[in-house]
Amino acid sequence: MRAATALLGAFLAVVASCAAAFSETPTIRIAVLKFGTVNWELNTIKFHQLDAERGFSLDIKGMAGGPAARVALQGGEADMIVADWLWVARQRAAGKDYVFIPYSKSVGGLMIPADSKATTLADLAGSKIGIAGGPLDKSWLILNAYASKMHGIDLKNETEQVFGAPPLIFKTALSGDLDGAINYWHFTAKMEAGGMRKLISTSDAAEALGLDPDMPLLGYVIDGKLLRDNPGLVENFTGASRAAKAILAEDDGEWDRLRDVMKAKSDGQFEALKAGFRAGIPAAGPVDEDSARRMFNLMSELAGEELVGKATELPDGIFVNPGS
Template sequence: MNVGRQQRALDAHHDDPGDRPVMRARFEHNGSPRYMLYTMKRLGLDHEHGFHLDVQLVSDELEGGMETVEARLQDGEADLIDIDYISTARERAEGANIVAFHPYGRTVGGLVAPEDTAIEDLADLSGHRIGVVRRLDKNWILVRAACRQYHGFDPDETATPVEAGSKVGLTEMLHDGEVDAVLQFWPIVPEITERGPYEEVFPVSDIVQRLAETDNRVPVSTFLTSDSFLDAHTDTARRFAAAYGDVVDRLIAEDALWDEIGEKLMSYDDPEIVAAVREGWRAMVVRGWNNETIDGMEQLFEHLRSVAGADALGVDRIPEGTFRPVDPI
């Protein structure tokens, strides 16, 4: 999807902030939070809750080993991003001034392969070339952990992971036949499978729940800001949390909002793809969290560390202060 076209759709709702506090949101142009952010702006929920959300879409390329959104936050050019909490722990352990203050959802992906693939489940990965955005990507870490736990092998050793560097590059790698399958992020999976000839072999969200050993939804990605922003603008973060709760309720209840999202933000204005993404988003999103939720996230991390090892995660612990939940205001 053309980044400029999506940004123009957002800019149509970037009215004057007035004297409201501003929160600079920087999100990937092909990530699922853009659906929620566009709708929040479209409905004016940021202003309704007393703040101004400035949304700019950026590339999903890597900068110095970090995703672009992480680099923007750490460089002081953003106040709000989303990444998975394993990456948050890794960057915070290395001294990054970042903190998770609200959940987003189970933002994992799925293994996608040609329809005639010989890969039917996790047990079949050995001997195949598997495309990943990067080897420290959460999808690959989760797959490695599940293979080690349930099938007794590590696909990082028995298969060949091939790094694409971006989600766009990952899809191109699949189309060009450079790999046997890819671990693509969930919002992009329907665009690939609905247009064929590809299928989703398995969703990584099943792995999350299986490893977490709970029926409760465990958020993998959270909204982040800097410690300094949260300290100075706690009320702004709380206002965002309230607006987020409202927009999630609307996106769960109102199919019509998704018709506009499909038109403005998706690569293919195809009703079947829009419907698949809509239902996937509703199954993925986490509206709020509490101490029990965070305990579950920490338990999942410990399970991943014990199975895949600290080297696979890139960090051996969740540093103190990584999670600082705020109450909606």
């Protein structure tokens, strides 16, 4: 009798252990810039439990910068980051099996002081331009190519460039110490709210160069192994992302809830950031790879191996859009 009871107890323990294992909620660890705009979407996912509804838990890891997030992904400390697909192309060419899920098509532009006499990029010859992101910043490359094609001016040789972190370029531009500034879209929105004006947007310049202005540049990046091993989990994440975007696209009250997270210092900044995020929501469906190929070829021509590494053409398998 005792043996039977012991056997039954052992069996029930095994059943309980198996049940716990099967009921354990999978977690996606995403490493993102601590105060980046992607947090508005991720916050919306968590607040409305869009992850739990889809059977997973989103674990948000705030990082000091993009390089730290990339190290976390490469070191196995994170399952997902946000990066541009050109970085993914470079990594795939180097043998890394990373894939890209579209997140945003928002880009910045070149901002000038409100009292500037400039009407085209050609008017900036001899001036000082602040550029966030360094000499390989995609907006800088596109705007320089546009200036060359449309105005016959080489901005790199005919202007003084000041490179710095986005917040520094933002503050320096607003202080009037720059004749023009190229920054990420949310800083561009804040500069516009602060009285500066946009000389030209990166999307308009891209379109003039034959590129698709609706091409999403930023996306969620994961290891291809995760997609192969657990496609349902990846599809559930993208479903939560789309649901959060739908809320943010329509619900002004949701933005009121997020206002403290956004760090908007004025009503003007708040409205500009809200409008900019909404404008950057990409259309549903797969990425147009022909458009991506045209952009890759231009970026490769402009910056070469320094930007795209060993990639000589757009690698296969970069873009995925589960559930589209």
